[in-house]
Structures are given as structure tokens and as C-alpha cells.
Amino acid sequence: MVKRRTVSNFIAELPSEPESSLPLGAIVLSNFQPRRYFDPTKQSQLEVSIKEHGILEPLVVRSAGDGKYELVAGERHYRAAKNLGMESVPVVIRNLTDEQAMTLALVENLIREDLNPVEETEGILALLGIELKLRASEVPALLYRLRNKQSSDNVITGELQTVQSVFESVGMSWESFVANRLPLIKLPQEILDVLREGKIEYTKAKAIAKVKDEANRQQLLAEVVENNLSLTQIKERIKDLQSAPQPQDAPQTQIKDAYHRLNKSKLWEKSPKKWQRVQTWLEKIEAILEEE
The missing domain is CATH 3.90.1530.10 (Conserved hypothetical protein from pyrococcus furiosus pfu- 392566-001, ParB domain)
Structure with missing residues (x-):
């Protein structure tokens, strides 16, 4: 940098x-x-x-x-x-x-490159909040909106000029920040903690976060910290976890995953025909639950 x-x-x-x-x-x-x-x-x-x-x-x-x-x-x-x-x-x-x-x-901290990835990300969001007169928590949504707007119409707004100026002052690309650093603030807390302490790199942190099962994720995280596993080794561990037999509580996990995927898909807005099929299955599920 x-x-x-x-x-x-x-x-x-x-x-x-x-x-x-x-x-x-x-x-x-x-x-x-x-x-x-x-x-x-x-x-x-x-x-x-x-x-x-x-x-x-x-x-x-x-x-x-x-x-x-x-x-x-x-x-x-x-x-x-x-x-x-x-x-x-x-x-x-x-x-x-x-x-x-x-x-x-x-x-002062950003220029010296003394901050870890989490602190750097939070610091830049705070700095942008100051310059844009926003709360730091409101900045990520603005950055995503500016990125999408720029890619669609290539118009440089006053907000975008401010964003570009801030990132120029610390020698960083704002597009790269949005793509690679903003996802860090959504990482599970246990991963953020070890990342903040400099025990793992942020590329490894993002890979570990892909493990949805909390127990498996924490176990993998502990192994990575203790043995300093490479990114390739982490991906191999994740592949093994995905192919391993599912635990006895798999039904709960399936129900939870299906709910989140269905809610995220918003089929009732994006694909009414598919949503109609889903409703049919929901009615069948309700009928099964009503059986004695």
C-alpha cells in the first residue's frame, strides 16, 4: 500500500x-x-x-x-x-x-499502518462518517449504494467525491475497500476478536466465517490459531467438514437454513410462480403438522 x-x-x-x-x-x-x-x-x-x-x-x-x-x-x-x-x-x-x-x-494511525484490519476498517468508516456527516454505522450502506450507482451510470456525485478524497488521503482504493474490507465487520465476534489481536490474517478470517455451524467454526478457528494453518489448509478443513456426516440435530439446521434462504430469496416479489409452488408445499407441511 x-x-x-x-x-x-x-x-x-x-x-x-x-x-x-x-x-x-x-x-x-x-x-x-x-x-x-x-x-x-x-x-x-x-x-x-x-x-x-x-x-x-x-x-x-x-x-x-x-x-x-x-x-x-x-x-x-x-x-x-x-x-x-x-x-x-x-x-x-x-x-x-x-x-x-x-x-x-x-x-495518524491509518497513515502509519499500525492498525490491524478490523481497526483499520472501523477507523476508515469513522473517518468517512465525520466527513459525510453520518453515523459510522450508516456508511457501509452508502458505500455499497455508491458502488452500484457508479457502475450503472458512472456519475460522480458530491458524496462520491468526498469518499474518493478520504481514501486518497490514506492511499487506499475505495472500491477495493468495499469489496475486501467491508465484509469484515459482519464476521462472527469470535473471529473478529482473534483478527483484532493479529493472530490470523483477514483472508483466513473470511474463509473460516463460511463455516455456518458455530461449534465447527470455533473448533476450526482454534486449530488455525494454534497451528497457524495456511489458507489452503483451511479450505481443505472446510471441505472435510462439508462432506462429513451431519449431526443428529440436522433437521433443525435444515429448517433454519431453508427459512433463511427462503426469506432472502423474496420469491413473492421476484418470482410469483415459484412462490405459488412454495405456498403449495407450505400448505402440505401445515396439513402434516395438523395430523394426530
Whole structure:
């Protein structure tokens, strides 16, 4: 991935005061932090580097009142400094609105490529939400709609221009993001958790998610994490699961699958003739259930 902007260039565009130093006790963490998982190994490596060279790039903060400053960018360095027992750290104080602070925190992490795939996806959705004045949860539907609209009439709307601008700022293709990253947010929670911790790659995560049976999926996930199975090996395991004899509760699974497929197909709208046939079978099923 080629980054088209640097952290220093982005920060330089914002109003600031000269670099200074602040006591660690004067810095408070922000409620908004795109990074949720801090890799222990990388944190240890950072601490070794800071011991040897110090903090080479200042933390970015903004005034929080009462002599306190909210951390906007640089939480990994803040945590490392705290673990090392440092009394103060170099900072740059920025005069930022809430929106600017959130945007800077997102871009700082995205440009550095420090986020795992889940955090990166969530971060970009949050950043798009800020720029488009939408809730992050509303952004995926908009992206899918823009992709479909662009492929049908090739018209560039104001929304699409905003989307393109955001992705250009982090050196990423928005079409690729929609195709490859948006599906991640729909993954089962147990897969999201290990993906967030960097224990598996997102291509493997998407493959594992294709296993619908929860018990089999969790067992496969544990095996992948423990043995670092390749994507090819994962696909082989999935193939074996699909060809294995079905458990005793298969009827419940069949009923559930049939219901979801039928509901998703919307035959009553798309194919009235097929829906009429389905209704015939439903009537037969009801008749069987009424039998004593």
C-alpha cells in the first residue's frame, strides 16, 4: 500500500503551538481511540527504542482545561513512556475541534499502518462518517449504494467525491475497500476478536466465517490459531467438514437454513410462480403438522 501523505504533513496543516514538554500526569487519554489492541511484543520493542533514543516524535495533545491535556495522537509512545517511568514527554499542543481531533487520531494511525484490519476498517468508516456527516454505522450502506450507482451510470456525485478524497488521503482504493474490507465487520465476534489481536490474517478470517455451524467454526478457528494453518489448509478443513456426516440435530439446521434462504430469496416479489409452488408445499407441511 502506497501512502500519499505523511503524518508530519498532515499535522503541519493544522494550527499549533511550538513543541514543548508536559508531565505525564497532565495528559489524559481520549475517549476516542481507533486502536483497541496494543501488541505486547511491539510495545516492548518500542520501549527498548525509547530507552536508547528517546521519543523522537512528539505526542499531539489539545487543551482539556484545568491544566490537563487530552492525548490526540501517540498513545503507543504514551504507554511506553509510562511503563518506563518517564516523568515528562515532548508534545505539540494543537488547537483542535472535536472533529479535527478525531480525524487526526484516525489519519495518524491509518497513515502509519499500525492498525490491524478490523481497526483499520472501523477507523476508515469513522473517518468517512465525520466527513459525510453520518453515523459510522450508516456508511457501509452508502458505500455499497455508491458502488452500484457508479457502475450503472458512472456519475460522480458530491458524496462520491468526498469518499474518493478520504481514501486518497490514506492511499487506499475505495472500491477495493468495499469489496475486501467491508465484509469484515459482519464476521462472527469470535473471529473478529482473534483478527483484532493479529493472530490470523483477514483472508483466513473470511474463509473460516463460511463455516455456518458455530461449534465447527470455533473448533476450526482454534486449530488455525494454534497451528497457524495456511489458507489452503483451511479450505481443505472446510471441505472435510462439508462432506462429513451431519449431526443428529440436522433437521433443525435444515429448517433454519431453508427459512433463511427462503426469506432472502423474496420469491413473492421476484418470482410469483415459484412462490405459488412454495405456498403449495407450505400448505402440505401445515396439513402434516395438523395430523394426530
